[in-house]
Amino acid sequence: MLLGFLAPDTGRVRLDGLAPRAFVEREGVGYLSELVAIPREWRLVDALRRYAVLDGVPEAELAPAVEAAIARLGLEEHRGKKIKQLSKGNAQRVALAQALLRPHRLVVLDEPTHGLDPVWTQRFRALVHELRDPGRAILIASHNLDELERVADRVAILDHGRVQRIVDVRAGAGAPTAGRWRVVVADGAAALAAHWPDAREVGSATWELDVADLPTFNRTLGAAIAAGLVVRQVGPAESGLERQFREAVGGVAP
Amino acid sequence: MSTARLGRYVAWQTLDFLRERGLAIALILSALTLAAGMIGAEGPEAGFSGAAGLVRLSRFTLSLVTSISLLFLVVGFNGLCSADRTQGFARFYFAKPVDPSAFYGLKWLVHAVGLGAIVLAWTGTLAAVYGPYDAAATLVAFGLRLMLYGGLFFLLSVLLSAEVAAFSGLYLGGELAKLLADDRAWARTAVTWAFPWHRLTELDALLEKGAALPLDAVLHVTGTGLGALVLGLVLLRRRRLVT
Missing domain, CATH: 3.40.50.300 (P-loop containing nucleotide triphosphate hydrolases)
Known part of the structure; x- marks a missing residue:
């Protein structure tokens, strides 16, 4: 058009x-x-x-x-x-x-x-x-949200032919500060499990845990590292854009 | 600006016409003529040499054009717009600052001039081989068909993707109306106004006799083709450009 x-x-x-x-x-x-x-x-x-x-x-x-x-x-x-x-x-x-x-x-x-x-x-x-x-x-x-998050300033989410939501990627509006996070463990998984009793192992050395807010998450992670946890990678389980997309189109959380 | 751009693009359109259609048409036309020449070589009565032979040559080229030039026109004009639309080529063409009517109008002109040039070269080659002969009737007969069928094919190509099938339906409809024209008024009207092929038959007979052509029949045939062409160009501005 x-x-x-x-x-x-x-x-x-x-x-x-x-x-x-x-x-x-x-x-x-x-x-x-x-x-x-x-x-x-x-x-x-x-x-x-x-x-x-x-x-x-x-x-x-x-x-x-x-x-x-x-x-x-x-x-x-x-x-x-x-x-x-x-x-x-x-x-x-x-x-x-x-x-x-x-x-x-x-x-x-x-x-x-x-x-x-x-x-x-x-x-x-x-x-x-x-x-x-x-x-x-x-x-x-x-359809590649990861790609869009890397190159776009703003993302319009369309569903059923209508704009459902416009996400300002530049403003970091999509970056999650809470929700489900993923930690890839190099060593000391027991320390992680001890500090997050609800953490779930979802893959080889990959754990998912619920984060209420970033300061609490950083403090707990610091304590777990002090107790022997060695982290290889840490980040949100889904990107901000993925979460916004899911919310906009009414999809089920992974 | 757009005209200048398209003027430069004509070279590519001409090349496409020659590669995809023109050479094939020229080869078929040459093969048919060669076959007729070889058959003619079997006896002086059938050959193209001498004064009588040149008269036969004139009749031969006219009969070839009136009998099978529709095939060349189908090859020459089929898919002019519809192929770009259905195969998706139109997407990149018309993301450029290009007017679709000008683009396809020029393409039609390239194909029409190309087909005309092939027939002209064919009659010219025969004149060079056998001697000067009267090719005017042949060229007029081809020109009338070029205008009529070329225009109709263009319109159908703008409207549909299966223009050969649609044209066949129209053609058969015209023939059917002609059969029924004696008994039914609607068929007489259809034959008179909608399907001018019968005028071509009239004009062919006159061309064969070397008689003058009635202006109304010439205008009916060329006007129908030209009208279809113009209508196609107008509809291109309104029709969706991609499928």
Whole structure:
């Protein structure tokens, strides 16, 4: 709907005061769709040239823009390949490259890390960081809450087609200070059990316990460490965003 | 701005047309002509050489165009918009600052000019091989079909994803109406206004005789195609661009 591909059943969409198609046809949008559809017979470099032409990249800047996009997404070794020869992850990177051929005021990325390997998932975060600009809105649609918590400023939780809640991740509004926490024990689990009689072992050397507030939790943890507990890792059992999501959509606690 | 961008994109659209459709059409047309030439070579009565042969060549190209050019037009225009919509290619095209009507209007023009150029090159090659002959009727017959079927295919491609099936239904409907036209008024009306293929038959007969073409029949055929094309371009602004 933001790009005017579909019309809303009710209400209206406006971008900078314009109907979506008028906005898109005026300045374009950096768009990555969930379904990556690029003609399979096109060569990677030609695909980016075509999209750059349509995106209005001037002829003189076309080759540098395409080469920059290829380098930015690490596609140098695949540049001569046809789209059908690329893996899902590489095709996803081509799709991301075409969205970033030219700076846009609006960038819409639908499930951007879908199909990316861990290295490129991490690189994607850096890309989003590079794209951050006061004059640019970046909208990411994702089911990956961990990813969103790392890259987004605000997260709108949608359920049944409606915004259920908007979480301000920057303000730390989602960071839990109480609830269920998880402690990974390196040694001295008996000391942990002694200080938290209700603690449950949920995996190999991983314990879950209920935290009422952070000061009490820190004091008790300190006492347990003094009694011989060696901690490898400690943190909330679910992220603040996960908790907010569960609350917003009425899900059951893990 | 959009026009300039699309002007640059025409080169890619032309390349796509040649690779995906144009070469195949040119090859089939060449093969058919070669086959006819070889059959003709079996005896002087059937060949294309000499003054009588050039008359036969003129009739041969006209009959080939009137009988099978619909097949070339199906290959040339099928899926013009619907393929991008159903396969999802439209998503990236129209996230760019591109007007869909201009994009597909230009694509239609590339395909129409490409098909016309293939037929022109074909008649030109035959003239170079056998000598100058009258190809005007052939080119006019093809031009009429290009406008009529090209326009209808475009409209169907905007509206549906199975335009060949829809076109076949329309075509058969037109033929059925023609059969019933003597007895039923609605069929007469349908034949007169909705399905102008019968006008093509009239025009083909006149072209074969070398007679002048009535303007109303030419306008009926080309007007229907042009009207369908314009309607398709307008509907592109209103129809959803992706499925």
